[in-house]
């Protein structure tokens with residue numbers, strides 16, 4: 001029983017182990033924060049990658065695409081392992097928005113089919129109401145179908161004079177006028193909806209040479225913007241309708257007068273056909289099949305297709321994991337590094353606790369002798385210090401958990417604050433005030449056994465509070481302008497969306513991560529306390545009593 | 549076995565005619581002694597030198613007796629007391645409590661012996677600074693009880709601790725920590741602590757050594773009072789005046805005990 005009493009006494013009367021608990025807290029918090037962000041990053045990357053490419057892609061090996069794609073798409077769709085397919089055309093090109101030209105990936109899609117496989121519909125930024133309103137047209141019928149979902153049809157259906165042209169949906173960062181407000185939100189007012197966009201692509205012949213007609217040019221109207229959350233995609237992707245892009249690239253089916261290959265003469269009545277081509281078939285696997293099963297079923301179908309068309313270069317079959325292997329492995333490696341960091345930090349915690357506890361045992365040597373004299377056993381002394389280590393670990397890891405959770409949940413706000421207020425600002429004055437309040441509380445807590453210390457701490461805290469209030473008052477009135485300039489000069493972007501793929505820092509703490517790390521911290525504290533505890537247990541009680 | 553020890557010790561004593569205390573039981577006190585120390589040897593090795601502190605100490609203490617051991621500083625008084633209390637181990641000899649050699653008991657049983665049968669009072673009090681006077685007194689009872697048994701025992705133990713503190717005149721200062729108490733008050737708390745488990749044997753190591761004469765006297769009055777109530781006491785001191793009220797005075801010289809006449 002004495003152990004519990006002493007542990008509780010020591011916990012709030014000894015400063016050393018409080019510092020150990022603080023160290024444990026910081027270690028715990030740090031690892032949880034890093035693991036949460038890295039883990040969240042990996043999860044986000046994986047889901048986004050999967051959502052953006054579909055489960056499996058059947059991809060042309062060449063930019064020129066592959067023919068008979070409709071036949072192949074039908075065969076694949078019939079597989080029980082497959083729930084949906086959609087053909088797409090992709091190419092590189094340029095988009096000109098109000099005189100600004102950007103290089104982009106252009107994807108031609110069948111919006112309805114495509115949306116069954118790839119997260120598209122819900123990435124659209126602006127609601128149908130906004131768009132219709134901007135275009136100044138009554139919408140036909142009701143329903144919540146977002147504008148731009150059915151690109152061309154809708155654009156044509158609207159028929160305002162200004163947009164009698166195909167629609168285009170652009171990535172939100174393609175629009176050069178967008179910027180995010182304080183909450184990181186985009187504003188419809190800056191959107192490119194209704195603007196005319198000029199799209200330029202370079203059609204290639206089936207053999208890959210530039211087609212005779214030269215670059216093709218398309219005038220389109222921006223009818224919506226999308227935000228996938230992956231900065232790279234949002235910065236470089238635009239969507240148009242499948243047939244529009246196919247035609248623009250000269251990949252549609254063409255019939256022409258046939259020529260005799262030897263004489264070069266026309267063969268009357270005969271036509272030569274250029275088959276339509278697509279770049280890719282995106283596939284969604286059916287429920288109940290693994291990715292590998294879906295992949296191999298499609299692979300078999302593609303092999304059969306290749307045998308039926310010996311002149312074709314068979315398209316490649318790749319899963320989303322294969323397509324994004326590099327990203328995913330990079331982040332996985334980073335997660336491995338974080339695990340390594342966790343081990344190092346745990347060792348740091350062990351050493352921290354071991355040192356403080358060793359000091360505590362030395363300080364308490366005589367008391368240990370006394371406890372032995374009053375009848376405490378060696379095991380009892382050992383468990384006293386192990387229990388003390390456990391208590392320090394529990395306190396430290398709970399505080400660390402609380403700190404980590406509050407930091408991670410507010411990471412984006414913190415990032416925003418750092419980016420905008422790292423400099424002298426009114427906030428600092430408020431901080432001084434807050435600091436004084438905290439100082440008063442902490443001072444009171446530490447100083448309460450000694451009245452004099454308490455009084456000094458209170459006086460100091462009050463002084464700080466006064467300074468803080470004066471500072472706040474002054475800075476609110478006059479320093480704001482200076483602060484603004486300084487902020488601009490020394491702003492700090494912890495999370496730059498251009499370096500990372502996501503525009504928001506992952507801000508979820510996983511329960512099992514936190515539990516595991518918290519338990520790890522507690523275990524580290526107990527291990528740290530082990531050697532000092534054994535040392536304490538093995539002290540000769542007589543020597544301990546004589547110890548000065 | 550223990551009977552053997554007792555007889556052999558008295559036999560060797562009479563054979564060698566050595567001025568060792570034969571401490572015949574006071575007339576009228578029947579039966580075997582509460583404590584029997586036989587041929588106790590203790591060496592210390594410092595810097596290659598061998599220091600033979602106890603060179604065959606023999607001692608019998610009867611139930612209810614107050615024995616004072618006198619000796620110069622460094623003569624080995626504390627060493628002897630630590631051995632009697634089972635805090636240390638001798639190289640040779642035995643300490644028998646109620647007929648059982650404590651050094652033949654397993655470690656846990658020696659801890660129990662210290663906890664239940666012996667109470668230590670030290671020269672420099674040795675209170676735990678984080679605990680209040682009451683908690684310091686209770687510590688022995690807490691050690692005795694497991695964490696699950698404590699709720700059942702707590703009330704009784706507290707009652708006894710409060711009673712003891714009242715008895716040593718500190719009823720008003722139970723909530724004070726040792727830092728707030730004077731030397732005499734601390735020693736009273738230490739005495740109360742030693743008594744909390746109703747030990748058979750109170751071991752006092754120069755209990756007035758750190759106190760001024762008046763305070764020392766008060767402490768001695770307290771000890772005398774305890775003795776009157778039947779407490780068996782072994783006290784060591786270098787001060788003859790302090791030892792005056794004991795039933796019996798023995799001198800520790802050259803590692804052995806000599807009787808009053810020696």
Ligand SMILES: Nc1ncnc2c1ncn2[C@@H]1O[C@H](COP(=O)(O)OP(=O)(O)O)[C@@H](O)[C@H]1O
Pocket residue numbers: 543592593594599601619620621622623624625626627628
């Ligand atoms: N741990 C030890 N190592 C070496 N010598 C010791 C040790 N403990 C005590 N001594 C020596 O043993 C002798 C007896 O010590 P002690 O029992 O404390 O004497 P007393 O209590 O009579 O003053 C002293 O000379 C002391 O220096």
Ligand SMILES: [Mg+2]
Pocket residue numbers: 625626627753
């Ligand atoms: Mg001594």
